[in-house]
Amino acid sequence: MKPSHTIAVASALVFVLSVLPAGATPHTTPRDPVRAALAHTMAVDAWPAGLVAVRASSEKVRTFASGVIELDVPDKVPADSRIRIGSNTKTFTAALVMQLVSEGTLSLDADVETYLPGVVRHPQVSGHDITVRQLLQHTSGLPDMDRDISDHLLEWQHRYISPRASLDLALTHPVSNAPGASFEYSNANYILAGLIIEAVSGRPLAEEIDTRIIVPLGLEDTYFPDQGERVIRGDHPHSYIPLGDSPVDFTDFDPSWGYAAGAMVSTTEDLTTFYSALATGDVVAAAQLDEMRKTIPAESLWAGAAYGLGLISFELSCGATAWGHGGDVPGTASRVAATEDGRAAAIAVTQNPTSVEADARLRGLIDTAICST
Template sequence: MSAAVALAIGAMALGALTPPASAATSASAGRDAVQQALNTLVRDDGMPAALASVKDRNGRTRTYTAGVGDLATHAPVPVDGQVRIGSNTKTFVAVVVLQLVGEGKIALDDDVDTYLPGLVRGKGIDGRRITVRQLLQQTSGLPNYTNYLGDDVRYYTPRELLATALRHPADFDPGEKWAYSNTNYIVAGLIVQKITGRPLAKEIDRRIIKRAGLRHTYFPAPGDASIREPHPHGYYRESADGPLHDITEIDPSWGWAAGQLISTDSDLNRFFGALLAGRLLPPAQLAQMRSTVPAEATFGPGARYGLGLVSRPLPCGGLSWGHGGSFPGYETRSGATDDGRAASVAVTMQLTDEASRRNLERAVDTALCR
C-alpha cells in the first residue's frame, strides 16, 4: 500500500477525469436540489461518483446518482449501490452495547476492567479508570490506533489493533475532554464479544440487520476484500492533482468495530429511522444515546456527539441525527429526523479537505430540508 493510502486509513473518522453527472430517478431531476448537490460533488469537488437516497416524512423514497461508477469501463453508477460505510459502523456497535445495557448485562458507568480485566493498560491508560460510557462517547482519552498503522494493509485481529493503540500514551485523562478515537470502539466491540460469547459480526447481524430489515448490509468475513452486490468503484489519489487509483478491493479488518460494515444509502436511512423511532432500543437507552457533548472540531458547527450518534443543526430548523463514515475509496454522511425524514449521501473517494466534507454535509442537509 502506498503512503497515500496509509494516510487515508489514518483519517478514518471521517488533473483527474471529471465524470459527467447522470440523472436522478425522476423526470424533474434537472430542477431537483438534491441532484444539483450531487452534481456539484462530482463537477466541483472531483468525486468520480455520488449517490444518495432520501426518504420524506411520508415514507416516500427517491434515489439519485451522479458521475461514473467505474472509470475503467465507464459503467454507470448503480442506483443505491453498496459502499463501505466506515464509521457509521460505530452507531451499530453502540446500539448493540445499549441493547445489552437494557438487558442488564452491561452498565454504562462500569469501568472497562469489569468486562476486560487487565487488558487496557498503557502509559497514562488504565481500564479501571475508563467507563463504557466514555468509550461510546469518545471521552476516554485512548489514543487513536489508525494514526499508527503505517502502510501495512493486511488482516488484523481486534487485539492487534488495540495493542497498536496501547503502545502510545493516553491523549488525556478519562472524562477530561472529547476527542474522536477509533480505539474506543475496538474496546467496545471486545466487550460485546466477551459478554455475549459470540463474534461481533453475528451480534450486529442478529440484533440490528435482521431486526431492522437491512437487506444490503453486512460485516465482511475475515479475508473478504470484495463488495458483494452492485457497487460503484472507490478511488484514491496520492496527491491533489494526481491520477485516481482504484481501491475498491481492500482488506477491511483494520476498521473492525470502528468501520468495517458495508451497506447502501437506503439501508442506512432504514437503520437510523428505526433507531430514532424506538424500534432498536428501549426508551431509556435511546435517551442515553442522545445525551450529547460538543463535537464541533470533527463534525462541524453546532455538532454534538452522543453514544455513537451525532446531532447536527439543520438550516431549516431542528436537528438531524446520524453519523458519517470515511474509508479508503468512500465517504458517507447520513442524517434522520424525529418526524421520519432520512437522507444518506455517499461519494467514491475519501475526502481529505474541509471544503469537500462540508459540501457532502450540505448535500444531506439539502435532502432533509427540501
C-alpha cells in the first residue's frame, strides 16, 4: 500500500470513529466461513476451479465458485457447473440396490452366483463365495483394476470398455483377502453390483438410476453418460491431471471403466439434494437405510472413516455424524456428506489432490460447511 493510501485510510478511520456513539466500535461483517475455507484451499492447493454447495435443513441452498473454467482463460467458473462425480456414483448404485431389496427383488445376503451365474471366474474365489452385502461394503476381497487405468491414463482417455470386460481385467489380479475378512476398496465390487441391478430389473443401469432416483428427486443436472459418451453435457469447467511438468487437460474422456462404480455426472447442488434426501429417508426405506449405516472401520481411506453400504461415515467437529462419499476421476475430485437432519455439503475441484493434506482440506471444508449451517 502506498503511503498516500495509508494516510487516506487512516483519516477515514478517524472520521468513522469520531461519529460513533461513545463506547461503540466500528461494525465489521464477519467473513462467511465456507467462503473463507474455499479461498484457503484454492490458495494453498492451487486448484484451477473449486465449486461448493451447502444445503441447510430448511432446504435453502447456497453455492460458491472460485477459479476459472479453463487455465489461461479469464472466464470465471459458474457455481452450477457440471462435473464428473466419480465414486459418488457408488452411493447411487447402493441406494438402487437397497430399493430392490425393499421390494423383495434381491437379497443382501444372497451370493453373487444367484444373480450372475459364472460371471466371477477367478482361481481363488467364485460367485458362490461372495454376497451382495460384501460387494456394497467392499469386503469381498476382489481385486481392483484401478492401477491398470491410472498407470496408463492417456492410453485409456478415449477407450471404451464394457462392464464385463472391466470386471475381467480386475480379475486378472490376485484376491487381496478372503470374502468377509476385512475392508478393501475395489471398483470391481460395484461393477458387479451394477450388473446385478441389470440382471434382476431387466433394464439398463442408467435407466434404473434415472427412473428411480434422478427423476423423483428432480436432479436436473445429474445423469449417467450414454455408452461411448466422452463430453460432459452443458456448462462445465476443464479438468486437469498432474502429468509431467504441467497440468494436462483431461476434461473429455470415456468413463466406461467406471460404470456403476464411478461414471456419473452431476453438480455440487444436485449432490447435496441426493445425499440430504438419502440421509433423511426419502430415497430408501428405513429398514434398508439402517442396513446402509451399519459400518466397519475403513482406516485405509483416512483416520476415523467407517464404511457402510455405499456410505462413508465420519464425525464432524460439531458433534454430528456425517454420511457421504467421495469421488476421484482423472482431473476431478469431489467430496460430499449429509447429516441425519438433512444438512449437506459438497465440494468439487478440477485437479486431483496430490497430498493427504490437500485431501484433508477438502474434507475440512465439508466439516466447516455443515457445522456452520
